[in-house]
Amino acid sequence: MHEFSLMQSVLNDVEASARDAGAERVTEIKLVVGEMREVVFEAMEFAFEALAPHTLSEHAQLTMRTVKPRSRCSQCGDDFEHDRFHWSCPTCDSLATELVAGKELYIDTIEVDLAK
Numbered sequence: 765m766h767e768f769s770l771m772q773s774v775l776n777d778v779e780a781s782a783r784d785a786g787a788e789r790v791t792e793i794k795l796v797v798g799e800m801r802e803v804v805f806e807a808m809e810f811a812f813e814a815l816a817p818h819t820l821s822e823h824a825q826l827t828m829r830t831v832k833p834r835s836r837c838s839q840c841g842d843d844f845e846h847d848r849f850h851w852s853c854p855t856c857d858s859l860a861t862e863l864v865a866g867k868e869l870y871i872d873t874i875e876v877d878l879a880k
């Protein structure tokens with residue numbers, strides 16, 4: 765359940781940004797999650813439900829967007845999308861590929877209500 769610690773750090777970051785902005789509450793949190801992180805969305809939502817109460821994010825809407833894994837071939841230079849289990853080059857079958865996207869996990873945007 766690494767989702768719990770991921771969500772805890774997301775909420776900590778959101779809380780800090782929201783407080784810096786003088787927000788009264790957070791209305792929406794948008795996350796970008798690479799598929800290679802093997803994050804289970806249901807577990808993220810469960811962690812959010814468990815951790816958000818008594819924070820500014822308590823009533824926020826959580827949305828998550830996935831990023832497909834992408835690699836670049838070291839042999840032929842091809843740049844291609846793939847799934848979590850197949851990363852050989854579709855052009856030359858080389859296994860000498862380098863992951864260029866799909867491991868990210870970051871807060872895209874947050875929406876807040878400002879305190880009056």
Ligand SMILES: [Zn+2]
Binds near residue numbers: 837841853854855858
């Ligand atoms: Zn190739």
